[in-house]
Amino acid sequence: MNKKGVDLTINTIIIAVLVVLVLIVVVTFFLGGFGRITETISRVFFPITLGTDLTIATQTCEQRCEQAKLISDTLRRNSAFCKASFSIDKDGNGFADRIDGNDEDKAKPFVKYYCYRQADLPAERSLGVFCQVGDSSICD
Numbered sequence: 001m002n003k004k005g006v007d008l009t010i011n012t013i014i015i016a017v018l019v020v021l022v023l024i025v026v027v028t029f030f031l032g033g034f035g036r037i038t039e040t041i042s043r044v045f046f047p048i049t050l051g052t053d054l055t056i057a058t059q060t061c062e063q064r065c066e067q068a069k070l071i072s073d074t075l076r077r078n079s080a081f082c083k084a085s086f087s088i089d090k091d092g093n094g095f096a097d098r099i100d101g102n103d104e105d106k107a108k109p110f111v112k113y114y115c116y117r118q119a120d121l122p123a124e125r126s127l128g129v130f131c132q133v134g135d136s137s138i139c140d
Helices: 004-030 034-045 054-068
Strands: 112-114 124-126
């Protein structure tokens, strides 16, 4: 059997796919879409450096509050609403906030933002999402 025709067809298909991909990249570049694509990729693959978006963190806290209301009193204090923290870029400089305000100093630890804390500390801050069952806070 002569396989040259099959090889030529597969090679042609591969080259055509590559040409289409290059064409898409060139069109995206000229339409200015790389800024948005780069930002999206950075948020997906580098969340610790960039931090969680404040709106997403607040919504997550509200969801965790609703979930915590469904569990027993003893488990509520250890729920994600009370214990889990976020690294957030509040000042919008592209880096998660670090202690002492120098976000680019990798020797400094990140500020931990919690859904609700009684008082803000340099290393721990509150997002101000209050969650209560009856007359008391879930985390108390």
